[in-house]
Amino acid sequence: MSEKRELWVEQSGVIFLRGVKCDRCGSVLFPPQAYGCEACGADETHLREFLFPSSGTLNSFTTVHVHPKLETPYKVAEVKTEARQLVRGRLEHEHPSVGEAVMGAVEVIDGTPQFIFVVPSEVEA
Amino acid sequence: MAKKNILKDRSVYAIGIGLHPYQRASDVTYVTLGLTAVRAALSDAQIKWTDVETAFVGNARIGMAAGSTMLRYLGPSDVSVAQVENASASGSTAFRQAVHDVASGVAEVSIAIGVDKPVEGAGRGGPINAKVRSLDEGLVVPFSHFAMLAERYMADTGATIEQIAKVAVKNHANGARNPFAQRQKARTLEEVLAPPQISGALTRLQCTPVGEGAAATIVASEDAIERLGIDWQRAIRVTASASRLQEFTPDENADAALTRKTTLEALDAAAVDPRDLDVIELHDAFSIEELLYAEAIGLCGEGEAAACVERGDFDIGGRHAISPSGGLLAMGHPIGPTGVGQVCEIVRQLRNEAGDRQHPDAKIGLAHMVGVGAVCVVHVLERT
Numbered sequence: 001m002s003e004k005r006e007l008w009v010e011q012s013g014v015i016f017l018r019g020v021k022c023d024r025c026g027s028v029l030f031p032p033q034a035y036g037c038e039a040c041g042a043d044e045t046h047l048r049e050f051l052f053p054s055s056g057t058l059n060s061f062t063t064v065h066v067h068p069k070l071e072t073p074y075k076v077a078e079v080k081t082e083a084r085q086l087v088r089g090r091l092e093h094e095h096p097s098v099g100e101a102v103m104g105a106v107e108v109i110d111g112t113p114q115f116i117f118v119v120p121s122e123v124e125a
Numbered sequence: 126m127a128k129k130n131i132l133k134d135r136s137v138y139a140i141g142i143g144l145h146p147y148q149r150a151s152d153v154t155y156v157t158l159g160l161t162a163v164r165a166a167l168s169d170a171q172i173k174w175t176d177v178e179t180a181f182v183g184n185a186r187i188g189m190a191a192g193s194t195m196l197r198y199l200g201p202s203d204v205s206v207a208q209v210e211n212a213s214a215s216g217s218t219a220f221r222q223a224v225h226d227v228a229s230g231v232a233e234v235s236i237a238i239g240v241d242k243p244v245e246g247a248g249r250g251g252p253i254n255a256k257v258r259s260l261d262e263g264l265v266v267p268f269s270h271f272a273m274l275a276e277r278y279m280a281d282t283g284a285t286i287e288q289i290a291k292v293a294v295k296n297h298a299n300g301a302r303n304p305f306a307q308r309q310k311a312r313t314l315e316e317v318l319a320p321p322q323i324s325g326a327l328t329r330l331q332c333t334p335v336g337e338g339a340a341a342t343i344v345a346s347e348d349a350i351e352r353l354g355i356d357w358q359r360a361i362r363v364t365a366s367a368s369r370l371q372e373f374t375p376d377e378n379a380d381a382a383l384t385r386k387t388t389l390e391a392l393d394a395a396a397v398d399p400r401d402l403d404v405i406e407l408h409d410a411f412s413i414e415e416l417l418y419a420e421a422i423g424l425c426g427e428g429e430a431a432a433c434v435e436r437g438d439f440d441i442g443g444r445h446a447i448s449p450s451g452g453l454l455a456m457g458h459p460i461g462p463t464g465v466g467q468v469c470e471i472v473r474q475l476r477n478e479a480g481d482r483q484h485p486d487a488k489i490g491l492a493h494m495v496g497v498g499a500v501c502v503v504h505v506l507e508r509t
Binding site for chain 1: 255257258259260261263264265266268269272273274275276277280281321322323324325372373375376
C-alpha cells in the first residue's frame with residue numbers, strides 16, 4: 001500500500017472507504033494494513049484491497065475541547081458501517097445522537113481534501 | 126485452552142510495600158523516586174536489598190536501562206534486573222513477572238518496582254511506528270476515546286452526566302485520605318462538573334493526572350518468609366495473575382470485553398466469586414471507566430453501576446470499596462508505578478493498615494489495569 005493513497009475513494013458521488021478483506025475468514029478490516037488478519041491470524045498474502053460504503057450508524061461520538069495541536073472544539077464519530085466495521089473520523093453535525101445514520105463526505109480544509117462524517121440530508125442539501 | 130495456575134501449586138506472598146508520593150512533574154530524578162519506594166518496601170518487609178534475588182522495573186517513559194541505572198545505587202548484590210514495558214500496565218506486568226519468578230522457584234524473593242516521569246526525547250511508541258494510517262489520526266486522544274464510551278453508555282443505560290461525575294466525587298474523597306495521592310482534595314459534584322470541559326461529558330476532574338512517582342512491592346515464597354523471619358500476619362497471598370491481549374471484537378465494546386475475559390480468568394484461577402471481592406483498584410483513568418469495568422468484573426449487573434455509585438455501594442464501607450486509594454482519578458497515573466501502587470493499596474487494606482480509608486474487614490482484593498495495545502492485567506490477593 002503506497003503511502004500516498006487516500007483511505008477513501010469517490011465513485012459516482014458516493015464515498016467508499018479503502019479497507020482490506022481477508023480471503024480466509026471474510027473479515028473486513030479498516031484501516032488497511034499489510035501485516036495480517038486480526039480476526040483469524042491469516043498472513044498478509046490473504047488481505048485484499050476492499051472498498052466498502054462509508055455510510056453507517058453512529059456507534060458513538062464526542063466533542064473534543066482540548067487538543068495539543070488541533071483547533072477545538074471539534075467532533076469525532078465512531079461509525080458502524082454496513083461492513084460491520086467500526087470506523088472513526090471527524091464528524092460535522094450540530095446535534096448528533098447514538099444510532100443516527102451518517103455517511104462519509106469529502107471536504108476541502110486548508111486546501112487539503114479531508115474525510116468527514118455527515119448526516120445524509122446535509123449532503124443532499 | 127485452560128491456562129495453568131502456577132499460584133495454586135506454590136504460594137507467593139506480598140511481604141513489603143513502598144511508595145514515593147505521586148506528584149506533578151518536578152526536578153526530582155527518577156532515580157530518587159524509585160529508590161525512595163524500594164527502600165520503603167525493604168523497610169516495610171524488614172529485609173535487606175541483598176535478600177532480593179530478582180527485580181522487575183516497570184516504566185514506559187524514562188527510556189532504556191533506567192532500572193539497572195537506578196538499582197546500582199543500592200550497593201552490590203546478586204540481583205538479576207529486567208526492565209518491563211507494557212504501556213499503562215507496565216507496573217502490573219512487572220508485578221506479574223516478580224510473582225511468577227517466585228512461583229516457578231527461580232527466586233525466593235523478588236521485587237516489582239514501578240517508576241516513571243516525563244522526560245525529554247521519549248520515543249513515539251509502537252502504535253505510531255507501526256505506520257498504519259487511519260482517518261482519525263491525531264483526532265482521537267485517550268480522553269476522546271473514553272468520552273465516546275461515556276456517550277454510548279448514557280445512550281444504552283440512561284445514566285446521566287451527573288451520575289458519571291459521581292465516580293470522581295467518590296474517588297477524590299478517597300484520595301483526600303491518601304498521603305501518596307497526587308490529588309488530595311475532596312470535591313463536590315459541582316466542582317467535578319465545572320469547566321474545563323475536556324471531551325464530551327468529561328471534565329478535568331474526571332480525567333487522571335499523569336505526573337511522576339514510584340511504587341514497589343516485594344514478593345516471597347513461604348520458605349523465604351520463614352528463613353527471613355517475616356511477620357506472617359502482614360503477608361498477603363497472591364492467588365491469581367492474568368494478562369491478555371485485546372482481540373478483534375467488532376460487535377461489542379472492546380474495552381469491556383477485554384476486562385471481562387481477563388478478570389474471569391483471574392477469578393476462576395483464584396476460585397473467587399466477584400461478589401466476594403472487598404477492595405478493587407481499577408483503571409479509572411476517566412470516570413466512565415469505573416462504571417464499565419465494575420459491570421465487566423461482575424460487581425453488579427449490566428447498566429447498574431451508575432446507581433451503585435449513587436447508593437454508595439462502591440464507597441469505603443460499602444458493598445465493595447472501589448479505588449480506596451483514590452484510584453487513577455485522584456491518586457494519579459504516573460504510568461509505570463500505577464499498577465504496583467494498586468497492589469500496595471490492596472496489601473495495605475488486607476493488612477488492615479489503611480488508617481482512615483480502611484475498608485472494614487477486607488479479605489480479598491483485585492487489581493485491574495489496562496494499557497494501550499490493548500492489554501489488561503489482573504491480580505487477586507487474599508488475606509490468609
